[in-house]
Amino acid sequence: xxxxxxxxxLTKIKRLSGPREPLLDNDLRxxxxxxxxVFTFAYLMALSLWFIVNLNRDYRISxxxxxxxxxxxxxMALVDGLPENLQVEVSGDGWKLINLxxxxxxxxxxxxxxxxxxxxxVRQRFTLEKDISVLKxxxxxxxIELEPKISKKIPIQLHTVLDFAERYGLVNDPVFEPDSIIIxxxxxxxKNIDKWLVSDTLYFSQISKNLTEVVAIDTNDPLIELDVKxxxxxxxxxxxxxxxxxxxxxxxxxxxxxxxxYNPSTVTIKFDVPIEQYANIQNQKLYEVYxxxxxxxxxxxxxxxxxxxxxxxxxxxxxxSFQPKAVAYFSVLDD
Numbered sequence: 240x241x242x243x244x245x246x247x248x249l250t251k252i253k254r255l256s257g258p259r260e261p262l263l264d265n266d267l268r269x270x271x272x273x274x275x276x277v278f279t280f281a282y283l284m285a286l287s288l289w290f291i292v293n294l295n296r297d298y299r300i301s302x303x304x305x306x307x308x309x310x311x312x313x314x315m316a317l318v319d320g321l322p323e324n325l326q327v328e329v330s331g332d333g334w335k336l337i338n339l340x341x342x343x344x345x346x347x348x349x350x351x352x353x354x355x356x357x358x359x360x361v362r363q364r365f366t367l368e369k370d371i372s373v374l375k376x377x378x379x380x381x382x383i384e385l386e387p388k389i390s391k392k393i394p395i396q397l398h399t400v401l402d403f404a405e406r407y408g409l410v411n412d413p414v415f416e417p418d419s420i421i422i423x424x425x426x427x428x429x430k431n432i433d434k435w436l437v438s439d440t441l442y443f444s445q446i447s448k449n450l451t452e453v454v455a456i457d458t459n460d461p462l463i464e465l466d467v468k469x470x471x472x473x474x475x476x477x478x479x480x481x482x483x484x485x486x487x488x489x490x491x492x493x494x495x496x497x498x499x500x501y502n503p504s505t506v507t508i509k510f511d512v513p514i515e516q517y518a519n520i521q522n523q524k525l526y527e528v529y530x531x532x533x534x535x536x537x538x539x540x541x542x543x544x545x546x547x548x549x550x551x552x553x554x555x556x557x558x559x560s561f562q563p564k565a566v567a568y569f570s571v572l573d574d
Contacts, residue, residue: 298332299329299374300336301327302327304327304344304345305323305343306346307346307347309350316386316428319384321381322378325376327361327373327376328374328375329365329374335370339371344364346364348381356380385425386427391429392420393435395420395435396437397437397441401443403445403476404447406478407446408511410555413473414474415471415473417467422464423464450473450474453469455469477555479514479557480514482510482517488566490531491529492533493532499530499569501530501566501567505528506563508558508561509560509561510525511556520554523551525549528547531546541567544564544565544566
């Protein structure tokens with residue numbers, strides 16, 4: 240009986256003591272949160288009071304003030320660029336300076352030829368801001384020069400690096416759309432520009448299909464306007480196959496009655512042609528091989544190099560090689 244009573248008493252003690260630990264942890268967390276809240280509130284109050292007291296004093300700061308450019312006659316253009324912002328040093332009440340720093344007013348500039356005193360322009364604008372004094376303006380003055388505005392159409396030049404997959408190549412030269420641009424600006428800026436070089440270089444590797452790429456057009460000269468902002472680079476690509484043909488050598492501009500024979504009498508030409516055109520070139524006369532008669536008259540070696548001329552210009556044929564590079568010749572005399 241005594242053992243049962245002791246066991247019952249221990250069980251009750253455990254039940255009573257068990258939940259007390261988590262209750263103590265919750266109380267500690269609650270007290271810490273209260274301390275943090277009180278500290279944060281006191282800190283913010285102290286900071287606010289510091290601002291209220293100190294920002295009522297006079298301060299001196301520098302701010303960037305944007306320029307509002309006035310209109311220019313439609314037939315004229317600026318020769319030199321204007322700064323986007325002025326650095327203005329001002330003094331005044333702290334609260335007003337904060338607002339001025341965050342929302343600086345634009346300074347209107349009349350674009351009339353001659354010298355403009357920016358200090359006066361800024362001071363006139365800041366008269367609307369009470370209790371604000373303008374101490375310094377950088378730059379202090381600017382000189383505005385205007386010239387007749389002209390426009391000019393010039394070709395576009397773009398550097399490309401094209402690396403083709405095996406047996407692939409260009410069917411024809413790449414094109415730009417548009418292939419030229421119109422630039423507009425002061426006469427001295429525009430008159431000496433003959434082409435527009437795109438600053439970026441296009442890189443393509445393992446090309447095996449047609450290319451179409453949009454390229455941005457920009458200018459480093461803010462005083463030159465462009466009529467387009469981008470162009471399209473287009474290149475037709477095809478898989479090529481190799482062909483071979485033997486062509487007899489002819490003599491061009493030979494006098495009547497003269498005969499020139501060559502040894503060998505034919506040249507073997509190897510060429511590449513797009514696969515889709517290969518069937519169409521069968522039984523077509525693709526090349527003409529000739530030697531100008533004047534070249535024979537000037538020669539003292541007995542050997543000449545024939546010229547190879549593509550005459551099947553409807554096909555995209557590319558010359559690879561021809562053999563032989565030089566041939567012997569002799570004249571046939573009539574008896």
